[in-house]
Amino acid sequence: MEKRINIQHTEPQAYKAMLGLEGYLATIQLAKTHKELIKIRASQINACAFCIDMHTKDALKNGETPQRIFLLNAWRETSLFTEEEKIILAMTEExxxxxxxxxxxETYAKAKAFFDEKIIAQILMVIVTINTWNRIAVSTHLEIA
Known part of the structure; x- marks a missing residue:
């Protein structure tokens, strides 16, 4: 794969803004496990190897099980995920x-039955943020270290 621009060096203010959003997301109520499930699942859909690698490692460090990570792309077909997690994963995919x-x-109504508006907003912000990171990493051919 050809080497492309490095956003962090080429547009440091934009990169700093993204890191600011990540800093905010580190302070929200949403559980770390849920954040990592969102990040891994969106990264799988977007075929972002860099982010799948990073967030799988982070999830394992935070206590996620390998089995749940292995089955994440088939979450509907297993009982390993809670109803709350299934709603989060459905939101992530949609x-x-x-x-x-x-x-x-339908998914929004299910989310409202489980979460208050603040948590729904936090879930959405995690989803849109990882999608932005995926697009940066895939577009710039960011390589796994």
Whole structure:
């Protein structure tokens, strides 16, 4: 793969802004496990090897099990994920695949039954942020270290 621009060096202010958003997300109520599930699943959909590698390692460090990570792309077919996690994963897929209609009314209604507006907003911000990182990493051919 050819080497491309490094956003961190070429546009440091933009990169700093993204890091600021990550800093904010580190302070939200949403559980670390849930954040990592979102990051891994969106990265799988976007085929971002760099982010899959990073967030899988982070999830393992935070106590996630290898089995749940291995089965994440088939989360609907297993009982390893809670109903709360299934809603988060459905939201992740629908927002990541926005060209297919975005967050459906059905999934949003399920989210409202489980979470308050603040948590729903936090889930959405984690989803949109990892999608931005995925697009940066894939577009610039960011390599796994």
């Amino acid at each position: 927002v990541t695949l926005i060209h297919q209609g975005g967050l459906s009314n």
